[in-house]
Amino acid sequence: MINRKTALIALFSAVSAFALTHTARAAGEDTTTPPDTTKTSTECTDGKVWDEEKKECVEPQKSGMNDDLLFKAARELAYAGQYENSLKVLDAVKDQNSARILNYRGYSNRKAGRMELGMSYYKRALQADENYILARSYMGQALVEQGQIEEAKVQLIEIRDRGGENSWAYRALLETLGGVRQY
Helix, strand or coil, X not given: CCCHHHHHHHHHHHHHHHHHHHHHHHHCCCCCCCCCCCHHHHCCCCCCEEEXXXXXXXXXXXXXXXXXXXXXXXXXXXXXXXXXXXXXXXXXXXXXXXXXXXXXXXXXXXXXXXXXXXXXXXXXXXXXXXXXXXHHHHHHHHHHHCCCHHHHHHHHHHXXXXXXXXXXXXXXXXXXCCCCCXX
């Protein structure tokens, strides 16, 4: 017969594993390296995406791409500095309330100079998934750009407390804050 202590340890282990898996999913949505460059960012214009089957640039709504592929294309465009084109591709995504989509809307708008709109999308991303630490990192970086250092530190602590201390999201925000932990 299992004693109470063994049962509690087993329960704690199961809960911990679930929490770490959930945090890893939220933390690991994006890779730590920029996306691969494809013809979407090198040849397509006006928010179009490269269609491998047709061997041409097409409107994202007509591409037949699923949300994951559209997200990757939008992310590629955002990293290439094509913020307006990134937003056009994000418009074609079916799940407009996904934390990752809202986050990249925030990123693209912020980088395009629309800070308030970008911040509103980061907040919406965190309403959709409070553990989405990439949104916390980008929001923190935006806060630093606005001179709101203490608020940015709050986001750094949130990332740490949600299990993201060893993530790119944490390191990027820490570096933006000058690389010194002051909490």
